[in-house]
Structure formats: structure tokens, C-alpha cells
Amino acid sequence: MEKSSQVTLQPSPVLPRNPQELADALAAAATRNRTIALAGASSKHLMAGPVEPADVSLSTAAMTRVLQYEPRDLTISVEAGMRYADLDRLVAQNRQMIPLDPPFSETATVGGILASNTSGPRRRLYGTARDLVIGMKFATLEGKLVQSGGTVVKNVAGLDMGKIMIGSFGTLAAIAVVNFKLIPRPAAEASFLLPFDGLDQAIAARNRILKGQTPPIAIDLLNPLSSAQLGYKGHLLALRLAGNTVAIERCRRELAARDALVLEGKEEARFWKQVQEYTPHFLEKFSQGAVVRASCTLAQLKEVMSSFETAAIARAGSGICYAYFTRADAAVRWLTSATGRDWKAIIEFAPDDQRDRLDLWPAPGAELEMMKKIKQMFDPNGLLNRGRLFRHI
Amino acid sequence: MLPAKAKEKLAQLLGPRGYLDRPEDLILYEYDGSVDKARPDIVVFPRTTEDVVAIVRIAREFGVPIVGRGAGTGLSGGSIARAGGITVAFSRMNRILEIDLENERAVVQPGVVNLDVTLAVDGSGYFYAPDPSSQRACTIGGNVSENAGGPHTLAYGVTTNHVLGLEVVLPDGTVYTTGGKELDLPGYDLTGLLTGSEGTMVLVTKVTVRLMRKPELVKTILAIYDSDDDAGRTVAEITARAITPVAVEMLDGVMLKMVEQATHAGYPLDAAAVLLIELEGIREVVEEQVEQIREAAQSCGAREVRLAKSAEERELLWKGRKNAFGAIGRVSPTYYVQDGVVPRTKIVPTLRFIGEVSKKYGLIISNIFHAGDGNMHPIILFDTRKAGDLEKTIAAGEEILQYCIDAGGSITGEHGVGMEKNEMMGHLFSAETLDMMRRFKELFDPDNRMNPGKVLPTGKGCLEIRQPALGPGAATY
Ligand SMILES: Cc1cc2nc3c(=O)[nH]c(=O)nc-3n(C[C@H](O)[C@H](O)[C@H](O)COP(=O)(O)OP(=O)(O)OC[C@H]3O[C@@H](n4cnc5c(N)ncnc54)[C@H](O)[C@@H]3O)c2cc1C
Numbered sequence A: 001m002e003k004s005s006q007v008t009l010q011p012s013p014v015l016p017r018n019p020q021e022l023a024d025a026l027a028a029a030a031t032r033n034r035t036i037a038l039a040g041a042s043s044k045h046l047m048a049g050p051v052e053p054a055d056v057s058l059s060t061a062a063m064t065r066v067l068q069y070e071p072r073d074l075t076i077s078v079e080a081g082m083r084y085a086d087l088d089r090l091v092a093q094n095r096q097m098i099p100l101d102p103p104f105s106e107t108a109t110v111g112g113i114l115a116s117n118t119s120g121p122r123r124r125l126y127g128t129a130r131d132l133v134i135g136m137k138f139a140t141l142e143g144k145l146v147q148s149g150g151t152v153v154k155n156v157a158g159l160d161m162g163k164i165m166i167g168s169f170g171t172l173a174a175i176a177v178v179n180f181k182l183i184p185r186p187a188a189e190a191s192f193l194l195p196f197d198g199l200d201q202a203i204a205a206r207n208r209i210l211k212g213q214t215p216p217i218a219i220d221l222l223n224p225l226s227s228a229q230l231g232y233k234g235h236l237l238a239l240r241l242a243g244n245t246v247a248i249e250r251c252r253r254e255l256a257a258r259d260a261l262v263l264e265g266k267e268e269a270r271f272w273k274q275v276q277e278y279t280p281h282f283l284e285k286f287s288q289g290a291v292v293r294a295s296c297t298l299a300q301l302k303e304v305m306s307s308f309e310t311a312a313i314a315r316a317g318s319g320i321c322y323a324y325f326t327r328a329d330a331a332v333r334w335l336t337s338a339t340g341r342d343w344k345a346i347i348e349f350a351p352d353d354q355r356d357r358l359d360l361w362p363a364p365g366a367e368l369e370m371m372k373k374i375k376q377m378f379d380p381n382g383l384l385n386r387g388r389l390f391r392h393i
Numbered sequence B: 001m002l003p004a005k006a007k008e009k010l011a012q013l014l015g016p017r018g019y020l021d022r023p024e025d026l027i028l029y030e031y032d033g034s035v036d037k038a039r040p041d042i043v044v045f046p047r048t049t050e051d052v053v054a055i056v057r058i059a060r061e062f063g064v065p066i067v068g069r070g071a072g073t074g075l076s077g078g079s080i081a082r083a084g085g086i087t088v089a090f091s092r093m094n095r096i097l098e099i100d101l102e103n104e105r106a107v108v109q110p111g112v113v114n115l116d117v118t119l120a121v122d123g124s125g126y127f128y129a130p131d132p133s134s135q136r137a138c139t140i141g142g143n144v145s146e147n148a149g150g151p152h153t154l155a156y157g158v159t160t161n162h163v164l165g166l167e168v169v170l171p172d173g174t175v176y177t178t179g180g181k182e183l184d185l186p187g188y189d190l191t192g193l194l195t196g197s198e199g200t201m202v203l204v205t206k207v208t209v210r211l212m213r214k215p216e217l218v219k220t221i222l223a224i225y226d227s228d229d230d231a232g233r234t235v236a237e238i239t240a241r242a243i244t245p246v247a248v249e250m251l252d253g254v255m256l257k258m259v260e261q262a263t264h265a266g267y268p269l270d271a272a273a274v275l276l277i278e279l280e281g282i283r284e285v286v287e288e289q290v291e292q293i294r295e296a297a298q299s300c301g302a303r304e305v306r307l308a309k310s311a312e313e314r315e316l317l318w319k320g321r322k323n324a325f326g327a328i329g330r331v332s333p334t335y336y337v338q339d340g341v342v343p344r345t346k347i348v349p350t351l352r353f354i355g356e357v358s359k360k361y362g363l364i365i366s367n368i369f370h371a372g373d374g375n376m377h378p379i380i381l382f383d384t385r386k387a388g389d390l391e392k393t394i395a396a397g398e399e400i401l402q403y404c405i406d407a408g409g410s411i412t413g414e415h416g417v418g419m420e421k422n423e424m425m426g427h428l429f430s431a432e433t434l435d436m437m438r439r440f441k442e443l444f445d446p447d448n449r450m451n452p453g454k455v456l457p458t459g460k461g462c463l464e465i466r467q468p469a470l471g472p473g474a475a476t477y
Helices: A005-009 A019-031 A084-092 A110-116 A199-211 A224-229 A245-255 A265-276 A278-285 A301-306 A328-340 A368-378 B004-014 B023-029 B049-062 B114-120 B140-146 B190-194 B228-240 B253-263 B283-299 B311-322 B324-331 B344-361 B389-406 B422-428 B431-444
Strands: A036-039 A056-059 A066-070 A075-079 A133-139 A145-149 A174-181 A188-196 A218-222 A235-243 A261-263 A290-295 A311-315 A320-325 A344-349 B042-044 B066-069 B086-089 B096-100 B105-108 B163-169 B175-179 B203-210 B217-225 B247-252 B273-281 B304-307 B334-337 B364-370 B378-382
Touching: A019 A036, A019 A056, A019 A133, A019 A145, A019 A174, A066 A084, A075 A084, A084 A110, A110 A174, A145 B431, A188 A199, A188 A245, A188 A265, A199 A218, A199 A235, A199 A301, A218 A265, A224 A235, A224 A311, A235 A245, A235 A265, A245 B283, A261 A265, A265 A278, A278 A290, A278 A320, A278 A344, A290 A328, A301 A311, A301 A320, A320 A328, A328 A344, A368 B431, B004 B042, B004 B049, B023 B042, B049 B066, B049 B086, B049 B163, B049 B203, B066 B140, B066 B203, B096 B114, B105 B114, B114 B140, B140 B203, B163 B190, B175 B190, B175 B203, B217 B228, B217 B283, B217 B311, B228 B247, B228 B273, B228 B283, B228 B344, B247 B253, B253 B273, B253 B311, B253 B324, B253 B364, B273 B283, B273 B311, B283 B304, B311 B324, B324 B334, B324 B378, B334 B389, B344 B364, B344 B389, B378 B389, B389 B422, B422 B431
Parallel strands: A036 A056, B042 B086, B066 B086
Antiparallel strands: A066 A075, A075 A174, A133 A145, A133 A174, A188 A235, A188 A261, A218 A235, A218 A311, A290 A320, A290 A344, A311 A320, B096 B105, B105 B203, B163 B175, B163 B203, B217 B273, B217 B304, B247 B273, B247 B364, B334 B378, B364 B378
16 A cells, blocks of 8 residues: 555654553653654544644554453453454454444554544444443543543443543544443344345335344445445445344345345455445555545435445445545535535545645534634644644644 | 522513522422432523523623532432522423434433433334433433433443434533534534533533334343342353343342332342343344343342243333332431442442441441442431431441442442532542543633532532432332
């Protein structure tokens, strides 16, 4: 993959080995009024806004310890630099999971996934980081380690400050430790791919399934251009079901029509991996490409999906659409018309040589003002990851 | 004291029926689910967000504290006007503004009663998941502020997992809309930050919640034990076997007697403990899990595992559970409920410790709690008329909470910190952490007028007694 010029512009990163060193490194830079570029593994360096060239570069990539894991408590505490893939494999040994399904899943760190609030297909049932994280420690520019929540699954002691870190793109503080709740892996799973000639039929099928008695843990909708990329035809409704073998058998009878494809085992895992990693693959192929993310209601999903003349994939049970434009100017044009229709959309990924000029988040609401006050509180001199939050913060 | 001019302005704004300020009326607003007491100077009843903004502006003009109030069922003194001032009661902002089944959302005013959301979509196959035991009375605004839980939050998550957007009024009168019906909006998650802020940063004037599909099948199991150790061990065993019930509630022997006398729900009177376990989902999975639960419970020494045979039987068991605090009121004049959390594998030693504390202080402590997520509710029964009982109760309670902290848990799982546990926050969090919370509050509420004296330590002690919220036997939930 072509390395981004922004990334190479940043100095080579300092690699703290534990939360305290991370806090110290932040404080050391901040007291000298140095600007800081903060990242994990930099897997998503093309996501959101580019960080303005900084004096100091910090990475959590060397903070990879498991701090606490008692499988029978269904909780785990890890340092933010741990790779998601390693974490996933570790808990899988006990038939447990953290079903975030993020893109860049092999290289992404836990902290980076939280900071960018990335997620994937199984969010329909299991939610996102805001649902699976039960505690967090973050390091501030003052060199302090602040705790939010804890290591128990239910906890309302004090303000839920961890929430504000999720999706903050490292613009406030550095996530140092993350505590997750774990979910037991279901005994049996299967996926069904339902092809449709028209979007109308695909949406009608989705509506039926959402109201049905066998709720899927994932419902994705691929338009003909994205489904062709994966070797399928037409609008493809992809369902993932979990339960026991008897239940899966029944789901197959009820949900998988005659022309449906049934995926199990390795084949199933491969399909979902392709969906999960669609964005990274696309960006590898199209260095001038841009990815748009639109948040809409379930009812709006049809209209949003039909507005794309490009490859697009929707979390059809959650109202999140990802559209893949081979040129950034086409993405900008789409975004302009979408904003005019009051759709809530952003450019999630854009080419590195254009990002600093694009309006990545054209219509932030009035609450941006409050967000800026929060930024100001954490980082009064604007030192940390300047510009990273879609160039607004 | 409220300046006369402020009162005049509020009266003008809301009309003669829009506020209360006579002492005999204010008495009803000086407490919540606790006997911590403090009287507001005036209680106002806004009908719209505009009313709330105007009230907040008047409060600001005269530098008066503001305390939001839902149904007053809170168990940590959250809605008590500790520093006097204006209590903003949301009982007239109780409209369900929109039910949007197609998008699995509802938009409600803060004064809407929790259960009314589910009742409003009755028959449609949808429900609102967070189900505090007080759900027949408590409000969505109160739930958002406390980040309330309930028995079924084991599977479905607590309030914060179901609140997607808010309209809030800041103490300077600014109105913000955070989040919305859509998910993953870019920027900082203000909705998540403000949910659970216990009324100390904003007033909530509108809430967008998620509605969920009702499961196909629900089964309720009562596992009966001769030892509470065995019941506690079952909870860990259920996790070890990867069984995923939606609720696991535990009632000990003392509690069973009180509940059964009050509700006649069919609980055994001679058992040391029971687990009330609920399974929901796809028929085939639920049916298999019923058997798995039976095996897990029996392997831990359950004397009997009973499956509720009808919807009536199920509802009766749950009525007994949710009516428990009312049931205690029939037996003991005063009680103190705690809300500590421990990792689920530590339930057995925690129960033993509570037993030791009970012996040490000579107080009856009964347990009824959300065992599935380790959320303990030890209830200390005492009598204020007995000299020294109150002091012993407070000391016993603190010992138990300290044990929860040492076990890697928390001092509150769902009831909030309020003015009850704020002095204990320093045992759980570092000075740096508490300072950061204080700065967040200051950012929203620079003059410290929003529910002052709550959540963060003040350095002063306060009364920590509990008595029945609605009087003996009056609770219908
Ligand atoms: C019998 C009984 C059983 C209970 N069971 C549970 C349970 O299972 N789970 C659980 O979590 N809790 C439980 N509780 C506690 C209580 O019901 C919850 O905390 C509930 O969320 C409080 O709601 P309320 O409307 O009564 O709020 P109140 O008690 O009136 O207020 C609670 C807090 O919210 C603030 N507030 C209220 N409305 C607003 C608003 N619009 N804007 C800003 N702040 C506001 C208040 O200032 C206060 O800090 C129980 C209580 C009782 C009496």
C-alpha cells in the first residue's frame, strides 16, 4: 500500500511502553507547547481529517499488555495498543468474542478502533464500542491518567467520560487502557445470501426479516456494484444468524429462499471478512478514491442507497451506508446534494493529497460549539491531533 | 430563600397552577426514595422546552440552584434540593411525541413514565428494553439522568444503550440537540456523556429512544436452594457454560418470606435462596437453554428447578420481585438499600461477607439483586427508634461498599451516586479522575447551580437512611 505523505511528514513516533509513560510523553510535549500527532498502528491514517504536521509523534503500538482477564467474569482489560486481532484470538480460546468487526482488523489497535468508532456487520445485535466498552483509562495533556467506569459490567459511579473518547479521533486525550465486556460465542451460526433484481424487493425483504421471529445478528445490503466485487449478482441481502443447530435449521427454512446461498464455516467467515475489509481493499485499489458514510433511518435507507451510482454497502438493520467513489470530487458532489436533503453524511476516507482541502463534514449541528468547548477544556492550545476530527477540531 | 422578584417572574411565566410554594405543598417534594430531606423554595411545572428555558434564565438571573425531578423514585437522593432553590418537576412534560416503529424509535418528553413507552407500542411487537423495578412510576428523564438499569439489562444493556438522542437545556438557557434517530453521528458523543450525569449538568427536555422487537418465546425459571452459596455458584456456572439468560435475579431466605407474605407469588418460604431466571429469544434456543439452566442449577445443588407454566405464573413471580421494596416496608420501618457491584465470580464471597457484617452489627441484612451482572442490593433493616441503629447501619453499609471496591467492583450499578455515596467516590476514583469529572460539570454549569452537592465529594457527611418510598404496602410495583 502506498504510504501517505501526511504520515511520512510526521516525525518518527515515540512509543511509550505503559499508560504512565504515555501520560508523561503527552505532558512533556504539552508543557513545551509542542503539537502532537497521536495514533495506534496508523491503519486508518486516511480516515477523517489529516493531522496537521506535528512536532511530536506518539504511538500506543508498544502498549500491548493484557492487564486483567478472568474468562468467567466475561470481562477483559487491555492496553490500548493491543491489536484487535490478537485480542480477538485470545478471547476466542475461551469461546468468547468482542464482535466489533472493525475494518483493518489485522493491524488496527483497540485504542484506534475506539477513537475512530469503527464497527462492522454484527453491530445490529451487539452494538458498537459505546455498548461493549465498560471502562477506560485515558491520559491527558497534563500527564494525568483518568479513569472512567471500571471492570464490572454495570456501573454508574460518576460521569461516563469514556463515551466522549469513543469517536474523538484522539483529539482530546490518549486512550490508554480499555475494558470490554465479553460475549459467549454462539453454538452455531450460518449466513444466507439473498439476491434481488431490484432494490425495492431487497428492502421489502429486509423489512419482513426485521419484523420476523428470527432476528439476524447482521443484515447487510450490497448494491450490484459492490456485490459484483465479491463475485455475486444483483442487490444482495446478507444475513448472519446465530443460535444452536436446530434454530439455524429453522432459520434456513424460513429465511433462505430457493435461490439463496447458504454459507457456513470457512466460507461464511471469508464472506464476512470481505465485507468487513471492503474499505481497506477499496483504498488499496483506488489511491484517488473516497469513502462516504451516511447515517440514516431504516426508512431512508432505500432512498440513500438508490442515490449511489457507485459501489455501496449498507448496515441495513442499523441505517449506516458506505459508498465507494473512485474519485473524491464525485464524493463531494454526492455529499453536497445529500446535505441539501438533510441526510447526515461525511467523507470518511479521502486521498491524502486532497484531504486538507475537502469539506469532510459539511453539516455539523449547533452542538459542534459544545464539542469545541470540550476540546478547549482538554487541549486549550490545540496541540493534540489538530484537524483530525474531520477538520473541524 | 428565593428572591421575591424571582418568584414573581416564575409565577408570571407559569400561571397560578404552574408552581407550588406553600410549605404544606413543598413538603411533598423534599424527599425521594430516601429520607434524605431538603426543601426546595419553589416547585415549577413546565409544559414545554420554552418554559424550561425561561425558568432556567430566571434561575440564572437570580443565581438560584435548579434541581430536575421526575417521579422522585431515585434511591440516592438525586432529586433532593439539597441547597434549596427551584425544583423543576417534569410531570407535565409527559407526552410521547412520536412512535416511529418503522425506524424502531420513539421520541418522548422526560416526564413520560418508563412503562408507558412499552405500553404505547403494545400489540405492535416492540418494547422499550430498560426495565427498572420501579418502571410503573419512574420517568424516562429520571432514567436518563441516573442511567437506570433493571433485571433485563443483563442482556439488553442499561439506559445509555437505548438512548440515541437528547434535547437538553444548559443552566445558561442554551438548548442543544445531541444525537438523533440515526446512529454513529460524527463528533463527540454528548448523548453518552450526559446520560448518567444525574441532573448535575443539564436538564433533559426530550429523549429519542430505541425500540426493540419482542422475542418469540419467554421462559421463566425458579431455581430453589437450601444454601445461598449454591445459588451464587450457579450464577458463575451459567456464565462458564456460556448460557445467556436475559435476567438472573437472586432473592435470599429473609427476602422470600417478606415477598411471599406481601405478594403470594408462589415463592418457597423455607428456602435459603432462589434464582429467578429468564430466557428469551428464538424458540429452539430458549428451549435448549431451559435444559442447560436446569443442569447448571442442579450441578450446583439446587433443590428444585421450577419452570413457570403460564404467563400468569411468570407475571406473578416478577410482580413479587418488582414489589420487593414495598414488601420490606411491611416488615421494617426503615431500611437502607445498597447498589454495589462485584465481578460475577465474586458473588459467593460477597454474600458471605455481607453475612459477617450482619452478625458483627447485629442487623438483619437481606439480599435481592441483579445477580447475573453482579449488582448486589443488600438491604439493611433497622429501627430509627433504637439508639445506635442508624450509626451501625451506616457503618455496615460502608463496609459492604468498601468490600465491593476491593473486589474490583463499584459503589453503584444503577441507582447513582447522588448525595448518598458522593463522599465515597474518593475510595473508588483517584483525585485526577474526580477532578476531571468536576471540570466537565463546570464546563456545562460554571456557577454550580445544577443539582449542587451531588455525585462529587463535598467533604461533608450526610444522612444515609432509606425508608419505603411510598409508605408501607403502598407500592404497586
Ligand atoms: C421500588 C424501587 C425499585 C427500583 N428499582 C430500580 C431498578 O431496578 N433499576 C434502577 O436503575 N433503579 C431502580 N430504582 C431507582 C429509581 O427508580 C431510578 O433511579 C429512576 O431512574 C429514577 O427516576 P425518577 O423519574 O423517579 O427520577 P427522580 O428520582 O425524580 O430523579 C432522579 C435524578 O434524575 C434527575 N432528573 C430527573 N428528571 C430530570 C430531567 N428531565 N433532566 C435532568 N435531570 C433530571 C434528578 O435531578 C435526579 O438527580 C428503584 C426505585 C424504587 C423506589
